Amino acid sequence: MADGGGLLLTGRLSLRAESWLADHAVRGTVLLPAAAFVDMALHAAGRTGAGPLEELTLTVPLTLPADEAVELQLNLAGPDGHGRRGLRFHARPAAPPVPDGGRADPPWTLHAEGVLGPDEPSPSPSPALREWPPPGAVPVPLDTEGGGLYARLAAGGLDYGPVFQGLHAAWRAGAEIFAEVRLPQDERAAAGRFPLHPALLDAALHTRIAGASTSPRPDGAVLLPFTWAGVRLYGTGADRLRVRMSPTGAGRASLELADGEGRPIASVRELVMRPRTVEQPAAPRKPGTDCLFRLDWTVEPSPADQPGPAARWALLAPGDARLHAVLAGSGAEEAADLAALRDDPPDLIVHVPDTEAGWPDLAGAVHRATVRTLSLVQDFLADERFAGSRLAVVTQNAVAAGGTPEEHITGLAQAPIWGLVRSAQAEHPGRLVLLDADDHDESWSLLPRILAAAPPGTVIRRGAAHAPRLVRAVTGPAGAPGSVLDPAGTVLVTGGTGSLGRALARHLVARHGARRLLLATRRGPEAPEAAALRTELAGLGAEVTVAACDVADGDALATLLAGIPDEHPLTAVVHAAGVLDDGVLPALTPERLARVLRPKADAAIALDELTRGRNLAAFVLFSSVAGVLGSAGQAGYAAANAFLDALAAHRRARGLPGTSLAWGPWARNDGMIAHLHHADRHRMARAGLVPLSPEDGLALFDAALGGTDAVLVAARLDQAALARRRRDEVPPALHGLVQERAERAPAPPQAPEPADRLPRRLAEAPAGERGALLLAEVRTAAAEVLGHTAEPSAVTAHRPLIELGLDSLTAVELRNLLAAATGLPLPTTLLFDHPTPAEVAGYLADRWAESVDPLAGPGAAPDTARSTESDTGPDTVPDAVTGTVPGPRPVPDAAGAGAAPGPLDAHAPVGGETSASDGLFALFRTAHALGRPSDGMGLLTLASRLRPVFRDPAELPGPGPLVRLATGGGGPRLICCPSLSALSGPHEYARFGAALRGLREVSALSYPGFRTGEPLPASLDALVSVQAAAVLAEAAGEPFVLLGRSAGGWVAHAVAARLESGDVRPAAVVLVDTYPAGAIGGDSPALSAMTAGLFAPRASVDGGDVDRLTAMGGYMELFSGWRAQPLLARTLFVRAGESLAGAEPPPDWHLPHEEVTVPGDHFTVFEEHSGTTALAVHEWLRDRADTRR
Structure with a gap:
């Protein structure tokens, strides 16, 4: 290829040609197995003489339609300076024929990407699988009272047909699992077609579930491969395998594969599993809403x-x-x-x-x-x-x-x-x-x-x-939002008898239920089709007034508005009036300019000024894409519409409704495009503008009506036409779309160019400045990838990136940018393991130091040991723990844990050699698996006593990170206290806060000691002092409400008591499914069920989180013997409507309170039910203006 050494492999997949693939389905949807991507990558390695598959990350599952083919491309870059080659898999529906004899051009989707290593001598494979069955291994029954293994998997959503039902025997030896897998008789002849038959490799992965719980997850997700690392192929053509699976962490394992004689076939250094939710069927999107854009900077x-x-x-x-x-x-x-x-x-x-x-x-x-x-x-x-x-x-x-x-x-x-x-x-x-x-x-x-x-x-x-x-712009599924218009109110439509005005009037009545329309036009009832329109809408049950009014005349408009009856007040304005006077710039005169400005800009100013005192639900301005992109021959029209866009933003900034819809052309031969000739339409087509159908245009109006963006571009763009033009021929606002297409298209990936800018700066900078350089790089890269804002400063150091829209694909993209910028090999789970820019930068700093000096590492912790001020032992540690992460650690949409996992589940403890921290975690998990969670918590408590502590807030370098999750609205702000889990942090409230944006200010605290290098509080008094000071600083003298989930409710209550002792009374205290301290003693099912959340796949807590694990133990000890005392503030107890499996709901809160029940269990009330929980709290606070008793 032109890049020198690249390779492009293409193919087509269909269930008709490869019917065996239909045996791999998830909830009825056929997915190409991850093992197939591995097989194809190994094939490419063999074609090019490359080495092992160093890494492969699955970004988006590839769905195989029943009756259609998909086109597949594997793009392999030429080798870089170290012999490594990047690879990417793209797919798209097979292009169908179109009427003119050509073919459609559906977009490509990136499904997987990775790296092939250099061709170097491989380490000798392990001979451990020659002796079979393994000596000392205990057989694992695959058939249980719940039915056969594959029947149980089908109940959980994994629909394996005969070809993929290859697991035939399994054994256990400590943490390791051994298995025998084979292809069915009629598929064995095909084994030679593949380096490693995907069905055989996929069956090897079933080893992880042998003897483990296969109960369906509450969120409906299933565990699927996410990342493969270090895949080496030693032999080909096997039709049966001996498998050795060794857990390496939560949801992680290594694999050794041998043929039926024990000869090595392949090995996998690490496989990472993640939950995936497969929607079936996918929610239909509103027609045309892919044509809605917002202007970012x-x-x-x-x-x-x-x-x-x-x-x-x-x-x-x-x-x-x-x-x-x-x-x-x-x-x-x-x-x-x-x-x-x-x-x-x-x-x-x-x-x-x-x-x-x-x-x-x-x-x-x-x-x-x-x-x-x-x-x-x-x-x-x-x-x-x-x-x-x-x-x-x-x-x-x-x-x-x-x-x-x-x-x-x-x-x-x-x-x-x-x-x-x-x-x-x-x-x-x-x-x-x-x-x-x-x-x-x-x-x-x-x-x-x-x-x-x-x-x-x-x-x-x-x-x-x-x-x-x-x-x-982001829009919801078809039919999701309801109308924001009040049927009892009056909707004013300017230009209401024009082409767009008439279509809109019909739509407002039929779709939005509007019953009173005031259509303002220069000619009023004398306008063509006005009478017919009024009759038509009356037949639909609407009362329509067509009024002659020059809306740009403030006095005339005031008179019109004064005539609206009080019983049907004005509730919405749609300014659709406008006049065209096109001409090239030299021919434009001040008079022609005024002729266009007056009905657009002057009228909008009058509408803005005269409706400010009215409670409007919507103020919509019909603008034009000409104002955003510029349009040759339409300078006056573009000027008028650019003003409308600015006015909408100006209104939003003042807290008023305002939306400017910058329309592209509509496919109607009347109105403002009736004058266009063939040449004009051809020019529009070359510019990438395709006329919208009336149906699509009205769907875009609906999508924009309930949105939050002040300016939206509603236009159908032909990106293929744009891509054919030179960059300098395309308006700057469209560069991002053109670049996006080019980046997403399956062009062969280029070997990374030398990127020594940042490494050179790091090498030249003093050690104390490297962290700042790396943080700036992370924030800039995050802003670029997420497209959240034009300004990197908006990507704050301690704000979880999930709040800015990070998902699995953008996490990979951001990681790749940072890897290219730093020259460091980075794990694919980087952004999940380190959720904030500051944590990412800290990780990069440590890796950079290690790359410069292999003996360097993170700074040693202070040698001040933790000395507990309590003589209580592990047996007296409070028995309630807490919640889990609702964000992307590691999967953004993961849901709550179900029953306690079995010892062989995909998220089993680390096996084999362990570090001290790994051993602590393994012991903790073993205590849980044995039904002795209090012993496990006791171990963490003892370990926490060896950590540095602080006794006075002044000993801390500063307040912990506080995340502001929601702004806008009124009433007391909510200040949230996280749980006391090893996964504790402000991220627990990300979804909760998102649901309250525009309704109420929401912030979340953090606790000292959960992050590397932080000391733990030496006493409960030290903790409460720090948190009380943080609350006072955040509230800044304004009313506030303290909220805590699970054991975080203890912190909220204790801080409220401290503040009340200083004559600062919270407006209220909200406890979400909080067990009273000490209410569940010993090894109760409730404690076991809650600690199980730490081992769920979404948690990704493992032995490396020693700081978080010991912090949890230390915080539990702080509350040993603590009992909540009565407060002056009113208390709301929010109870989860569902109990955790095997656990009783929390007992009644023993102090005076009010109570509401919300859907979900202890975990999911802040995950998939977080919006409902947030609104329940908000409405309770709203309905109690005086929250004092």
Whole structure:
């Protein structure tokens, strides 16, 4: 291949051709087994002489349709400097024929990626499987009272047919499992087709469930392979295997495979299993909602290497004092106007329009700013003496690009300039520069470098440059959201008798149940089709008023609104009016510009001003994609619509409803595209704009109506057409979509380019600065991958990345970026094992130190041993533990634990050699497996006494990380105390907080001692003092509510008591399924069921989490003998509606309280039922304005 050494392997899979694959199904959906990806990777290694499969990660299951084929591509890169080759598997539905004789172009999906190692001598395989059955191994029965193994697996969702039912015998020797697997008789002849038959390898994985619990998981997920590491092939063609499986951690194991004679066939250094949920059928999405986009602003590299303006610059008067200051000394000259520069034109001319602060007449300010800029741009482009110059227009706070809804647009009058200049750029590429800066000095200091780089459209916020990118908006499944409109209210639709207005009116009545419409139009009842429309809608039960009103006339609009009866108040506004007056920029006059601005911008201003006091559910502005992308020949129209986009964002920032829908063309031969000729439509097609059907357009309206984005682009984009154009021909906002397609397409992966920037900086930096460099790299990479915000500073150091949208695919992408940047080989579970940027950076720092000096490692812990202030022993440790992670450790959508796992489950304890921490965890798990959880907790408590402690909060370096999970709304903020589990942390409340965004402020505390290097509290008093101070700091004098889940309720109650003793009373205390301390003693089923959560696959706690394990033991000891005392604050007890398997529900809280019951069990109330739990708490607080007794 062109990259030198790459290989592209293609194929087609179908159940008709490979019917045996139909025997591998999950909940009735046929999935290509993970073992098939391994087989294909080994085949590629054999074709190229590569070495072992160092790593393979399954990102998305590959579904095989019953009646259709899928196309598959394996892309293998050329070897890098170390002989390693990247590989990726993409698949897509086989392209069906289309009517014109061509073929459709369905998108490719990345299903797996990995690395083949260099061809080096392999270590000698183990001969352990020659003696068979293994000496001393105990047979494991595969048939039980619950039925045969595969019948039990089918009940759990794994539907294996005969070809994949290959496990025939199993034995156990300590933690290791041995098994014999074989292909059925009629499939054995096919074994030679494969390096390792996928059905045979898949059957080898069934070893993990021999003798273990196969009960269905409560969340419906099934365990499937996630990552393979160190796969080596020693022989081929086997039709039966001897298998040795050795657990290496939670959900992890190594494999040795031999043929029926004991000759080595393959080995797997580590296999990682993860729960997967397979939806069947997939929820249908609303038609057309894949055409909804939002405008994001991505951080652009600052051109720091540019020393400043190297050419001649001129600043037009009146200019701006800050720009004058930053250009001082650069040689920039000042000029009264363009005429003063004609004799000796500079390279760059900078114009800063007047902001007209205060907007005493906003509509007038909009017209003045736009007309002045139009005149300047026309003069500049018309004068050939400036042919070698560029004109830069710098607006101020005219664009919402700060990444937060609260960003105020103080330069609203300048917003139309962006639409105007974008369209001018489309007509005159390379001649115009467009910038917007905020009020921060660092932004203005950056301006010279940005101007020198001459970007087409850049926004500078807090000293960082941002470029616009369209990204797909998230929408729900079809029929999911209900209407936000009140049927008893009145909906005002401007332009209500136009083409779009009529379609919308019908839709509001039929789909949203609107019963009273006020359709405002310039001609009123005299408009064509107005009478017919009114009759039609009356037949649907709606009362329709068609009124003649110039909405841009404030007095006329006020009169119209005053006529709305009080019993049917105005509840929604849809501004769909507009006028086109297209023409190239030189032909545009101030009068033509005003003709377009008035019905769009002036009317929107009047609507905004005159409806502010009304309780509107929706304020929707029909805008155009021309304002976002620019459109040649539509500068005036683009200017008017850019203003609508800014106004919607401005309203949102003031807490008012506001949504601007920037429409692409509709497939109707009337309205605003009736004038388009064939050439116009062809130009639109080349630009990648495909007309929307009316049905899709209305579906997009529905999707946007209940959303939170101020500006949404509703357009059907032909990405294939965009990809055919040069990058400089595509509007900057579309670059992200074009790049995304290129990155996702199955082009052969390139061997990584030398990436020594960060390693060089790390090597040159003092040791104390390396952590900051790595943290900055992680945050920047996370912002790039997640697309959450344009500004890396929004990706805060201690915020779990799951809150920003991290999933399994983006975790792999982010890990790959960091591996490329650092040059370090990183585990695929990096982002699951280290959920925050700070933790990732810390891990990278340790790995970097080890790579430089193999003897270096994490700093030693202080040698101050923990000395307990209690004489209680392990037998008196409180017996209640806690919850588990609701986030992505390791799978974001994992659910609660069911029955206690058997000793041979996929998440069995570590076998073989162990470290001290591994041994502690193994002993803890053994105590649980033996039904003696209190002994296990006692071991952790004893170990915790050897850890460093603090007795005074002043001894800590600072407060622990606090996560703010929700903003907006009213009422007392919720401050949440995590459980006391080894998995404790603010991440427990991620979903809970997400459900309350916009309703109530929600924060979550963290506890000292759960993170590496942190001391534990020496006493309960020390813990409560730290947490009380953190609560006071977070509340900042405002009302607050303390909430705790499970044993975290003890912390919440203890902190509330401490605060009340200091005359600070919480508004309320909420305890979620909290057992009273000491209420369950000894080795009760409840304690066993709750500790079982630590061994669930979603927990991923293992021996490496020694700090978390001992912290759990230490915290349990702190509450030994503690008993909650009455509070002044009102208490709510939230009870889980379902008991854990084998456990009784918590007894009644012994102090005065109110109680609500929510769906779910002890774990799932904060997982899949977190939204219901959150709303139950919110409504209880809302209904009790006076929460004091």
